Amino acid sequence: MRRWAVAWLLGAACGLQAAAAQGLHIEADDEDVRSLLSSHLDLARALARPPAEGPLDELERQRLCAQAPQQARELMRIEGYYAPLRIELDCPTARLLVQVGTIARLRSVELLAPGVPDEQLARWREWLAETTLRPGRAFVRERWSDGKQAFLARLRAHGHPLARWGDTEARVDAATQAVDATLPLLPGPAVRIGEVRIEGLRHHDEDRVRALLGLAVDQPVSEALFIEAQQRLLRSQLFDSALVELDPESLEGERMAVRVRLRESPLQQLGLGLGWSNLSRGRLTLEHLHRRPANWPLRARTRLAWAQEAQTVEAELSTHPGAQQQRWLVAARWEREQGDEAPYSQGSLRLGQVRESPAHDRAIALEWLTSKQDRDTRSQALLLHLNPSWRRVDSVLLPTEGQSLSLQSAIGRAEARSPLTRQQGQLLRLQARWQSWWPLPKGRGLSARLEVGRVWAPAELEVPESLRFRVGGDESVRGYEHRALGPEGQGLNGREVGGRLMWSASLELQQPLPRWRGIDGLGLAAFVDAGQAAQRAADLRPAWGRGLGLRWRSPIGLLRADRAKGEKAWGGGWRLHISVGMAL
Structure with a gap:
């Protein structure tokens, strides 16, 4: 026992x-x-x-x-x-x-704000109903806190930065598990802009910065107003960082001071780039930027790109942007390509104005260019350019949802001369680029691009090569060299020339990857590209490219490394394409 x-x-x-x-x-x-x-x-x-x-x-x-x-x-x-x-x-x-039994649910939510006009209170109640605090929703503690915070954030963003809750209460009916909530609100005053205090200026004019901000005394405060002001400052490319915020200690009546904290970009920057491709071999790029030459409110940029078969020299002088984000510019450019396909040299001079905003850009310019197609043939053109663009994306730097459309147009008169002939006539060039991004479940994403272009000019007119079209390369059809796809036939004087028609398209699926060695934003991509340039629509047969790539959503933009295969019939093959940023 x-x-x-x-x-x-x-x-x-x-x-x-x-x-x-x-x-x-x-x-x-x-x-x-x-x-x-x-x-x-x-x-x-x-x-x-x-x-x-x-x-x-x-x-x-x-x-x-x-x-x-x-x-x-x-x-x-x-x-x-x-x-x-x-x-x-x-x-x-x-x-x-x-x-667990029956979950508690909100039966009534009463928003109280004594002294607030009925019309305004009704609008605020509509805002509250758009949060997690609307009748019928499960009464979960996290949703209760999130809903109250979301409503306060919206109210503060619309001119009531001092808004806060009183003693909120939620009563649970033990018999029915119904919840009746009472939310007393202390909205505070509808604040207006008072004094604007700017900190951090060393080289740039305060009056120009104030014009760029676009904030006026007694203007109603809103979060959108401050965000737009910050974006204008950053798009000016004069500042590395900009913060526009209210000073909560400065309330006088309904006015509150605005504090603008700036960190200026270096006055001068020098960039050096080295690259290599099996077409142009080694490539050297040197770029210099001065944000205030001779202490004038100007921006001067010079760039030199030198490779075995392609050279470019360009200089641009532009004004600092004004209140409407507009800036004037004058630019000169010389370039030469010496490859077997469409060799040419060209010089151009351009005078124009650029206007930028978060959703819409517009550039208008008058350009004179001269082009040498071969030893004996020269072309000249005087063109008016109008290049608008529209975008509706969640992020200009790293878009995941939305779409963009950009148009490039040029109209004018061109002339081509050789020892035996002289042609001249009107010229019209149009090019359009559409892009779209769609978020998918589990962090995946789908993107698409379509680009088309055409040149209208007399058939006998030798159009400057830079106005013609060729496709292929990083932002076009991967699996081919840059500008490698074009007309198969011979142009005037027995030379290869670019086409008067062009199209290209791309479809890409992205799959996020887990964090690796402290790096976030990694992903894989599978893509298919197609496109062609030709003299006639009947010759626009697609050249295909397909492959896989690695993506990194870095602080400076999207880094892409793609391994793509093009069709041998069009001169394609396995190629590596690396690029940073995204053309919108």
Whole structure:
């Protein structure tokens, strides 16, 4: 008998140790409740501790078991269950049975704001109903807090930066599990802009910065107004950082001072780039930028790109942007391509104006260009350019949703001369580029691009090569060299020339990757490209490119590394394409 009792005690002790080793087994008819209790119930955490910490003391175990049912009831309120039907704990076997019952739901939500006009209060109640605090929603503690915070954030963004809640209350009807909420609001005054204080200026004129801000005294405060002002400052390319915010200590009546904190970009920057491709071999790029030459409010940029078969020299002088984000510019450019396909050299001079905004850009310019197609043939053109663009994207730097459309147009008169001939006539060139991004479940994304272009001019007119079309390369059809796709036939004087017609398209699917060595924003991409340039529409047969790539959503833009294969019939093959940023 004594041996049997000892064996039973040993068996029970082993069973308790096994139960402790296995942790607390929770049976609940709600997955969120089961997860919550497993993570936060003291008994569950104690039973799940590592074996290295030793077995759980029996007295401590009994104490935790006694507390567990009430603690479970308190925790379940977080998920909206205020009257569970059943909570049973079998301490020796470490099993907890939970029937959650009916979830509490909001029956009424009353927003109180004494002294606020009825029309304004009605609008605010509509805003509140758009949060998680509308009748019929489950009364979950996280949603209760999030809804109140979301409403306050919207109210503060629309001119009431001092808004706060009074003593909010939620009453749960024990019989029906219906919740009646009362939300007393202290909106504070409708604030207007007072003094604008600018900090951090060293080289640039304060008056020009104020004009760029576009903030006027007594203007109603809004978050959108401040965001637009910040974006204007950053798009000026004069500042590395800009922060526009209210000074909460400066309230006088309804006016509050605005503080603008700036960090100027370096006055001068020098950039050096080295590259290589199997077409142009080594490539050197040198770029210099001066943001205030001779202490004038101007921006001077010079760039030199030198490769074995292609050289470019360009200089641009532009004014600092004004209140409407407009700037004047004058630019000169010389370029030469010496490859077997469409060799040419060209010089141009351009005078124009650029206007930029978050959703719309516009550039208008008058350009004179001269082009040398071969040893004997020269072309000249005087063109008026109008290049608008529109975009509706969630981020200009790293878009994941939205679309953009850009148009390039040039109209004017061109002339071509050779020792034996002279042609001249009107010229019209149009090019359009559409892009779209669609977010997909699980962080995936789909993007598409379509680009078309055409030149209208007399058939006998030798159009300057830079106005013709060729496709292929990073932002076009991958799997081919830059501008490698074009007319198969010979142009005038027995030379290859670019086409008067062009199209290209792309479809890409992106799959996010988990964080790797502290780097976020990595992803894989699968893509298909197609396109062609030709003299006639009948010759626009597609050249295909397809492949896989690696993506990194870096702080400076999207870094893309693609391995693409083009068709051999069009001179394609396996090629590596690397680029940073995105053309919008």
